[in-house]
Amino acid sequence: MPPATTPEIEIRADPGEVADAAVEKIVAAANDALRERGRFRIALAGGSTPERTYHQLATPEQSARIDWTRTELWFGDERLVPHDDERSNFALLQRSLLCNVAIPPENIFPVATDRGSAAACAEEYANRLAEQFHLTRPGPPPRFDLILLGLGEDGHTASLFPGQPSLQETTAWTVGCPPGALPPAVDRVSLTFPVLNAARAVLFLVTGKQKAAIVHKVLRESPSVTEIPAAGVQPSHGTVTWLMDRAAAERY
Numbered sequence: 001m002p003p004a005t006t007p008e009i010e011i012r013a014d015p016g017e018v019a020d021a022a023v024e025k026i027v028a029a030a031n032d033a034l035r036e037r038g039r040f041r042i043a044l045a046g047g048s049t050p051e052r053t054y055h056q057l058a059t060p061e062q063s064a065r066i067d068w069t070r071t072e073l074w075f076g077d078e079r080l081v082p083h084d085d086e087r088s089n090f091a092l093l094q095r096s097l098l099c100n101v102a103i104p105p106e107n108i109f110p111v112a113t114d115r116g117s118a119a120a121c122a123e124e125y126a127n128r129l130a131e132q133f134h135l136t137r138p139g140p141p142p143r144f145d146l147i148l149l150g151l152g153e154d155g156h157t158a159s160l161f162p163g164q165p166s167l168q169e170t171t172a173w174t175v176g177c178p179p180g181a182l183p184p185a186v187d188r189v190s191l192t193f194p195v196l197n198a199a200r201a202v203l204f205l206v207t208g209k210q211k212a213a214i215v216h217k218v219l220r221e222s223p224s225v226t227e228i229p230a231a232g233v234q235p236s237h238g239t240v241t242w243l244m245d246r247a248a249a250e251r252y
């Protein structure tokens, strides 16, 4: 087993500064990827925390710093609701970023949520990953340049929830998940640890006092992955950065 990745910890004064720093990291990752590989592939986080970052990235000044014609936007996870449902991560991205940047529609890869079951939607997403990354399944997972992740108060990340079978997945790239303990109580589709841990870089965005306890657990107590799935994010050949505000890092 490769050595655990030592996480980089970066603390900023408030959520606004976290968003500013996140934009800088996204732009840097994009330009490195475009320079080295001619393409930037990012998997985006859902939930509420990253919305500020997406709005900031969508400003004329910041969005001009990325070549969107060579950028692909993927999703780390999705709720099994229609794309126009306010709980949808695609809807979050649509209203915060996509409505303001000139990214070709073919460069946006939403998770299809109308294939019936979560498992069927997960299978469809894995097929799209294989096609776009020119990979065969089963096989080595797609390697994202950057994956944004959030942290739930129960220690989940993406839609990998405590105690669920998805945590044991070592081959599939995507998985259908039943609802976790936290809302919204809907089925999900999530990237799995093989994909998260193949990333060149993972960036956790965590803000708010309500996350202080779980941040302490993840970063100071070496919990089991079953108990705290976020602890399982350890890219074998990549970096992990925890970008937090002071409130979330209060007990770090």
Ligand code: 6PG
Pocket (backbone or CB within 6 Å): 045, 046, 047, 048, 049, 050, 076, 077, 078, 079, 089, 149, 150, 151, 152, 156, 157, 158, 159
């Ligand atoms: C989701 C997210 C999820 C989120 C955490 C934190 O679809 O819900 O991918 O993993 O990142 O639940 O959510 P908040 O940022 O809203 O606290």
